[in-house]
Amino acid sequence: xxxxxxxxxxxxxxxxxxxxxxxxxxxxxxxxxxxxxxxxxxxxxxxxxxxxxxxxxxxxxxxxxxxxxxxxxxxxxxxxxxxxxxxxxxxxxxxxxxxxxxxxxxxxxxxxxxxxxxxxxxxxxxxxxxxxxxxxxxxxxxxxxxxxxxxxxxxxxxxxxxxxxxxxxxxxxxxxxxxxxxxxxxxxxxxxxxxxxxxxxxxxxxxxxxxxxxxxxxxxxxxxxxxxxxxxxxxxxxxxxxxxxxxxxxxxxxxxxxxxxxxxxxxxxxxxxxxxxxxxxxxxxxxxxxxx
Amino acid sequence: xxxxxxxxxxxxxxxxxxxxxxxxxxxxxxxxxxxxxxxxxxxxxxxxxxxxxxxxxxxxxxxxxxxxxxxxxxxxxxxxxxxxxxxxxxxxxxxxxxxxxxxxxxxxxxxxxxxxxxxxxxxxxxxxxxxxxxxxxxxxxxxxxxxxxxxxxxxxxxxxxxxxxxxxxxxxxxxxxxxxxxxxxxxxxxxxxxxxxxxxxxxxxxxxxxxxxxxxxxxxxxxxxxxxxxxxxxxxxxxxxxxxxxxxxxxxxxxxxxxxxxxxxxxxxxxxxxxxxxxxxxxxxxxxxxxx
Numbered sequence: 212x213x214x215x216x217x218x219x220x221x222x223x224x225x226x227x228x229x230x231x232x233x234x235x236x237x238x239x240x241x242x243x244x245x246x247x248x249x250x251x252x253x254x255x256x257x258x259x260x261x262x263x264x265x266x267x268x269x270x271x272x273x274x275x276x277x278x279x280x281x282x283x284x285x286x287x288x289x290x291x292x293x294x295x296x297x298x299x300x301x302x303x304x305x306x307x308x309x310x311x312x313x314x315x316x317x318x319x320x321x322x323x324x325x326x327x328x329x330x331x332x333x334x335x336x337x338x339x340x341x342x343x344x345x346x347x348x349x350x351x352x353x354x355x356x357x358x359x360x361x362x363x364x365x366x367x368x369x370x371x372x373x374x375x376x377x378x379x380x381x382x383x384x385x386x387x388x389x390x391x392x393x394x395x396x397x398x399x400x401x402x403x404x405x406x407x408x409x410x411x412x413x414x415x416x417x418x419x420x421x422x423x424x425x426x427x428x429x430x431x432x433x434x435x436x437x438x439x440x441x442x443x444x445x446x447x448x449x450x451x452x453x454x455x456x457x458x459x460x461x462x463x464x465x466x467x468x469x470x471x472x473x474x475x476x477x478x479x480x481x482x483x484x485x486x487x488x489x490x491x492x493x494x495x496x497x498x499x500x501x502x503x
Numbered sequence: 504x505x506x507x508x509x510x511x512x513x514x515x516x517x518x519x520x521x522x523x524x525x526x527x528x529x530x531x532x533x534x535x536x537x538x539x540x541x542x543x544x545x546x547x548x549x550x551x552x553x554x555x556x557x558x559x560x561x562x563x564x565x566x567x568x569x570x571x572x573x574x575x576x577x578x579x580x581x582x583x584x585x586x587x588x589x590x591x592x593x594x595x596x597x598x599x600x601x602x603x604x605x606x607x608x609x610x611x612x613x614x615x616x617x618x619x620x621x622x623x624x625x626x627x628x629x630x631x632x633x634x635x636x637x638x639x640x641x642x643x644x645x646x647x648x649x650x651x652x653x654x655x656x657x658x659x660x661x662x663x664x665x666x667x668x669x670x671x672x673x674x675x676x677x678x679x680x681x682x683x684x685x686x687x688x689x690x691x692x693x694x695x696x697x698x699x700x701x702x703x704x705x706x707x708x709x710x711x712x713x714x715x716x717x718x719x720x721x722x723x724x725x726x727x728x729x730x731x732x733x734x735x736x737x738x739x740x741x742x743x744x745x746x747x748x749x750x751x752x753x754x755x756x757x758x759x760x761x762x763x764x765x766x767x768x769x770x771x772x773x774x775x776x777x778x779x780x781x782x783x784x785x786x787x788x789x790x791x792x793x794x795x
Contacts, residue, residue, distance in 0.1 A: 249549075250543070252548075256544075257542065257768050258772075260769065261542050261768045261769070330772075382678060382682055383678050383679070383684075386675050386677075386678040390674055392675075395696075396692060397675075397692050397696060404687075404689060476550050476553045477550035477552065479550065480550075
């Protein structure tokens with residue numbers, strides 16, 4: 212492992228490509244290996260144990276490829292498995308939660324923040340814990356009350372130290388993004404169903420806590436209005452990656468870099484949807500077996 | 504294995520519970536073992552190789568439980584893996600495709616049929632092949648043209664021997680059914696997007712070729728109108744199971760039966776969504792490891 216070793220990135224599928232796209236833009240001289248666990252996507256509906264098992268298997272694969280830094284480009288896996296992976300592997304690891312939490316705290320003026328994500332991310336309370344840790348250096352525990360009233364609604368409200376946080380799981384957003392329905396009438400109506408409750412709570416900052424969600428940004432912005440800042444964890448995470456590479460003096464010295472892709476199911480569907488997520492052609496892709 | 508051995512049923516998750524519910528109704532004296540592969544759901548977006556690998560692992564688990572008959576209660580797995588499973592295992596196997604295809608042929612008067620299902624089911628052409636095999640005893644091959652115009656649209660039209668078949672993948676239906684949005688405005692609008700093309704083609708029969716879709720029956724019926732018969736593969740498959748048990752003289756002789764459930768991820772989410780699908784409480788559920 213040296214400066215010219217690749218950055219390893221894994222996600223359950225195509226979602227993490229929004230983070231990879233930002234790496235390409237901000238760190239164009241870095242080699243990358245992206246692993247999409249397409250044989251077991253989505254992670255957002257799975258139990259913590261299963262998400263952690265899958266995350267470990269993905270990390271083991273990437274570590275064997277001599278990566279210099281691991282990026283967990285999936286909010287669900289970052290929420291549930293980041294600490295366990297940090298403790299078990301010796302390479303530096305970055306998740307997508309803390310960068311998003313930091314950015315939300317930097318953005319809010321009214322201390323009223325919304326967080327949206329998959330069921331797994333929302334149930335883990337990872338954003339709340341991260342915001343709390345940043346503000347109180349981890350010393351104050353918050354009490355969380357479930358104010359959900361409807362089936363799978365998972366609408367929480369948390370109050371602590373003058374900060375009010377609302378969280379909401381939006382399971383259909385992933386399917387919409389993958390179907391390419393990001394601005395049509397179904398997308399807009401679905402966004403309204405999920406987010407009009409948050410809108411009424413007068414939040415001024417909304418964290419898009421799933422790497423699929425930036426694709427729905429236009430429809431989300433329309434419902435939330437101009438007064439609400441949308442935090443895209445891809446952008447924030449890549450700022451953090453850049454900083455960490457600089458601190459560790461691990462920046463690439465080469466301009467001859469490779470961008471490799473691995474998937475656990477056949478690449479066909481990944482290419483079809485992924486090239487739209489990434490905004491460019493995907494080459495050097497290979498199907499591999501993980502966790503068998 | 505004897506008359507009182509259980510019927511084994513597997514599906515990728517909760518969808519197959521629509522078939523199980525019908526087994527409970529029509530064959531109340533049969534013991535059942537249901538396996539939902541919830542750690543790897545959904546199958547509809549996966550490649551044929553992966554679906555077959557998962558289906559084999561599920562079958563091996565059930566065969567070890569001494570089942571007398573296997574039901575593949577998943578259209579995707581039936582479409583892709585039924586023949587391979589029939590060839591490899593010695594127990595009798597029933598899938599959900601042929602019963603649906605037979606019922607569609609029995610229902611249509613105009614010979615214009617629509618088939619909807621997951622990407623995996625539609626791409627496999629399993630219903631077309633099955634309809635063709637029933638009509639022509641498998642001797643005539645049909646030519647299939649892809650008339651899809653939009654991204655992931657997969658709208659096919661097939662003409663053979665005076666029969667016209669239209670197929671369409673409706674990926675969002677699964678997420679809608681699992682979210683419990685089956686008759687709201689988002690559900691109705693999504694149904695319109697997917698099905699108004701089929702409606703214009705004047706089909707008189709529509710096969711709901713995914714075990715999730717019967718939950719959306721009301722919205723689908725509204726868009727298709729009274730002139731279109733909806734074929735629910737659950738109902739048709741259970742008629743076939745009943746017939747096969749009778750032919751093989753394998754009907755249960757006991758009225759003390761057990762209904763067991765196994766899942767590959769933690770049961771929490773399966774119970775939450777599954778009890779709605781099944782319309783009753785789920786007991787005797789256990790998490791097991793398959794294919795690890």
